Amino acid sequence: MKTFPETPYRVVFCTCPNHDVAQGIAGALVEARLAACVNIVPGIQSVYRWQGKIEKDDELLLVIKTRQERIPELQRMIRQRHPDEVPEIIALPIASGSPAYLAWLGAEVGLG
Template structure:
């Protein structure tokens, strides 16, 4: 079986400390055309180690859909807006999906 081709699109995962922060960051990214769409998933619970301690937090996870070419500028803007010292930001390749949605995503939501 041949390897799946990676499209020039990315799905980014980013956790925010609350829904209000996530909404503000999402709006800024979409308004700047750095993301076509951001889906907010409030109520996520994280358990993680930070500065030698195990911590627990309720967070809002953002699913950020963007073009691969926009990732560097999006990362820079998100790091400016995010209140965490080391924000979670993971970029995943998009291998496929609804062709009409992927075409729309490729236009950054135009």
Template sequence: MTVRLVFCTCPDTASAERIADALVGEHLAACVNLLPGVTSVYRWQGRLERAGEVLLLIKTTADRLGALSARLAELHPYELPEVLAVEAGAGLPAYLDWVVAQTAEDT
């Protein structure tokens, strides 16, 4: 089972905490780190934007990525939430096994 790290920015701590609680509570994520103090610079609807955000670093599996992405889209206050997933190329085997166990659909 391949572990994925998913990046998602949120506009504030309250929405970040609400999303993190739902993802872990629903076994879509094993763990979510909330990293406050992120400044994002991006172009949106033709304008250059700058926003303070909270970055979520979400640990899940490849099998749960589709369901996690769909749930993020439902929960997120942004019209187009950032959902970027990268494969964890390596890690402590016991930790990777824990991620798999925590995100199992029958948990």
């Protein structure tokens, strides 16, 4: 099995309750150069337990591309703009990718 060296790049997932919240967060992250790109994926249904009760919500998923160094500030910005008490913010490493895309990503978040 081939292994890839870890890059400094991350994909962050964040679910949003509606399009306005998703657009607001996505635009703010890109404007602040905390994300190079944010995909807004509609049609997500989340099923989870909250305060002892099973919940089912229609949501949108943000797929946020950034660098590890930007994650603390990115999390703060999401928490400031997100209506949920505990918004989903999960970061995964990007093991590999197109060198040109990763260079663009790094340049867009100001740490290229």
